[in-house]
Each structure stands twice: as structure tokens, then as C-alpha cells.
């Protein structure tokens with residue numbers, strides 16, 4: 001299938017520990033545009049589940065390769081609402097863009113930490129019924145599930161199991177660090193990633209983030225504006241020079257092609273910049289992205 005071809009470029013994060021800058025394209029809404037964007041192989045695609053946004057997602061998300069993490073963006077939503085969207089759209093990451101506190105994030109963490117593990121079909125388990133270990137990599141799970149669901153519909157189960165296990169062993173061999181979860185910025189691979197967004201104006205007290213460290217996978221720094229997100233202008237990135245943690249973060253807020261040189265300079269700060277999050281500066285209309293501009297952006301930076 002055209003949109004289902006595997007991501008053949010360097011895995012993200014790279015298995016040999018060299019961080020490659022990731023890309024998240026947020027606020028996707030239209031099926032054809034989503035499929036077009038898959039050709040670019042961003043690491044994350046964001047869908048806004050906030051009714052007041054012009055990018056509010058209430059459409060179908062087409063089947064996209066699991067190497068692109070489908071991310072649901074929520075603003076002070078009820079956990080049950082998030083859970084429903086995770087199930088309906090098979091989301092791999094959740095981005096919290098409101099005033100969600102630490103307890104709330106912990107609640108979501110508890111809700112989702114074993115999702116992928118529970119979802120492993122019986123056919124994909126090892127002969128004794130177990131999965132490998134607690135750091136079972138998502139790449140393997142996704143690969144096995146994909147393999148079972150999509151490629152072997154008519155095969156006898158024992159062939160499917162054999163194939164899936166072969167594939168799993170191959171992955172362990174190819175990506176040993178990843179399968180042991182050694183990269184310091186790697187998330188618990190059997191859980192749904194939690195990204196907590198914070199909006200910045202001129203200053204920020206990073207100590208406020210300390211209690212979030214154990215309950216979120218990434219921070220995302222966005223510009224404070226009149227809307228909870230998608231405001232379309234940058235904040236003063238110098239503020240991040242005081243970022244005191246190792247926790248990797250997404251840089252967001254008004255990033256467009258004009259920011260390329262500034263981003264290159266920002267990379268010199270040696271901060272744990274994990275990925276860039278782009279949105280309205282690449283739009284032809286709310287929720288619809290200009291893929292050529294995104295291609296150009298990716299070529300220049302990633």
C-alpha cells in the first residue's frame with residue numbers, strides 16, 4: 001500500500017545513540033493531505049482534539065505507517081475522553097496543551113502504561129506466552145502487529161508466529177541499544193508517550209517542571225498567545241538557555257522556513273532538543289499543510 005511503506009531512514013532516536021533532530025507536524029486534518037505528508041516521513045503527526053481550534057479533528061485518520069507516531073493534542077480534557085480518542089484513532093502519543101497538573105499526568109500514565117503490552121496478540125507472544133521483557137521495543141511490537149494484521153491474513157497461525165518471532169529477533173540484533181532501552185532520552189517503549197506543553201512569554205521558571213519529570217516523556221515549549229496553541233509566532237528561545245534538565249523537549253511556536261538559521265544557531269546551545277514542532281506557518285488553510293515547504297524545511301535541517 002502506498003502509505004504503508006516502512007520508514008527506511010535512520011530510526012528516531014538513532015539506535016547508535018546519536019540523536020537526530022525529529023520532526024512533528026501538528027494540526028493535520030484532511031485525509032489526502034495526511035497521506036501526502038507520510039511521504040516525508042515525519043516522526044510525529046499531531047491531531048487536535050480541541051473543539052475551539054480551527055484544526056479540530058473529527059475526521060477519519062487514514063492508515064499510516066507506525067513509524068509516524070499519531071499524536072492526540074488535548075486541552076484540559078477528561079481522561080475518559082482521551083482514552084476514547086486513543087482507542088478510536090490508535091494514538092501513540094498524547095500532547096497536553098492546557099493546565100494539566102502532575103497528578104493528572106500521573107493518572108494518564110497509569111491509564112496507558114500497559115496499553116501496548118496488553119494489545120500484543122496471542123500469536124505474537126513467545127512460546128511460553130510471555131513477551132520479551134519490560135523494555136520490549138515499540139518498533140518490534142508495531143512491526144509484529146502490523147505483520148500479523150496486514151500481511152498474513154490468509155496464513156496459518158503457526159507460520160505467522162514463526163515469522164513474527166524471526167522479525168523480532170532480527171530487530172534485536174540490528175538495534176541492540178534500542179531493545180535494551182539504554183538511550184537516556186528513550187521512553188518506556190511499551191507505553192503511550194506523554195508530552196506536556198508549556199507556553200512561554202518572556203521568562204519561565206523551570207523549577208515548576210521538576211515534579212513533572214517522572215510522569216512525562218517530553219516537554220514541549222510553545223509560545224504564549226491568545227489561544228492554547230497554534231498562535232503562529234515565536235517566543236524568545238534565549239529563555240531556554242536556562243533549561244536545567246536532561247529531559248528532552250520539543251521546540252514549538254511559530255516555526256517556519258524563516259526560522260531555519262535561528263534553529264541551527266539554537267542547536268549550538270547543546271540543549272536536549274529532541275524535535276521541532278511545526279504547524280500554522282506551513283498552512284495553506286487551517287489544518288492543511290504545504291508539503292513542498294515542509295520538504296524544503298526538512299531538507300535544510302534534518
Ligand SMILES: O=C(O)c1ccccc1NCC(=O)[C@H](O)[C@H](O)COP(=O)(O)O
Nearest residue numbers: 026053097229230231232253254279280
Ligand atoms: O494548533 C492548534 O490549533 C492548537 C489548539 C489548541 C491547542 C494546541 C494546538 N496546537 C498544538 C501544537 O502542537 C502546535 O503545533 C503549536 O502550538 C505551535 O503552533 P504554531 O505556532 O502555529 O506553529
